[in-house]
């Protein structure tokens with residue numbers, strides 16, 4: 001479990017990026033931080049592995065204040081996946097995946113064998129192992145990024161807009177892949193996005209942030225849709241505009257679910 005207690009972050013230039021955040025991130029679930037640009041999502045995420053230290057309050061992992069943990073060791077024990085994969089361009093795919101385990105003392109042979117298994121896990125062909133990142137598509141690079149994040153078998157996986165830079169079809173594939181993986185692996189995933197649809201698809205818990213790094217609401221997607229905490233949340237999730245209101249329409253005796261614009265969303269099971 002990850003817990004934020006009264007956490008704030010003011011950068012040296014005076015910017016207040018995160019303000020008075022109290023939140024519990026449950027284990028083995030996916031928590032999505034969602035909000036517009038500059039609402040403090042990345043800063044909040046980076047306080048979990050001490051890439052950023054809070055200027056007030058505490059971040060705890062399983063009851064231990066992370067400020068008491070050695071930052072490099074902490075960082076290497078937590079998976080981190082970022083936008084544009086963050087792969088080292090001059091290193092082969094297999095070396096990119098095996099780097100952190102080797103830094104932690106795993107022998108090369110073992111680290112490479114595990115890296116090949118991880119390529120299977122994320123749905124990549126092993127023949128890609130000896131290629132360089134620039135020889136891969138954007139979607140393949142992101143999968144390598146996920147494999148690298150999983151390489152130390154972390155309990156916690158931090159994902160910062162990991163699918164932000166790929167086209168919508170590949171993005172949808174990667175989202176489905178993450179849902180499948182999470183069903184198998186059960187990691188504590190903290191995922192940053194500014195796309196509310198992605199947040200509702202992936203999140204067991206969705207945390208809606210607004211400018212100044214304040215949390216407007218943290219709840220399940222169903223709870224947020226049913227009871228938006230305020231006008232900001234209602235507007236952000238599109239509830240106020242009826243965007244997410246669905247209707248039933250009878251088409252040749254079958255009940256079709258349509259959205260407010262009359263587009264078909266699915267068939268009602270009988």
Ligand SMILES: Nc1ncnc2c1ncn2[C@@H]1O[C@H](COP(=O)(O)OP(=O)(O)OP(=O)(O)O)[C@@H](O)[C@H]1O
Pocket residue numbers: 011012013015016017035036037038039040041042043044194
């Ligand atoms: N190192 C820094 N020094 C000063 N200000 C910073 C620093 N990092 C972030 N900020 C500021 O803190 C605020 C929150 O930034 P952050 O990157 O956490 O937001 P975000 O919600 O992740 O945004 P985006 O979706 O654009 O990535 C912004 O106003 C940003 O300009």
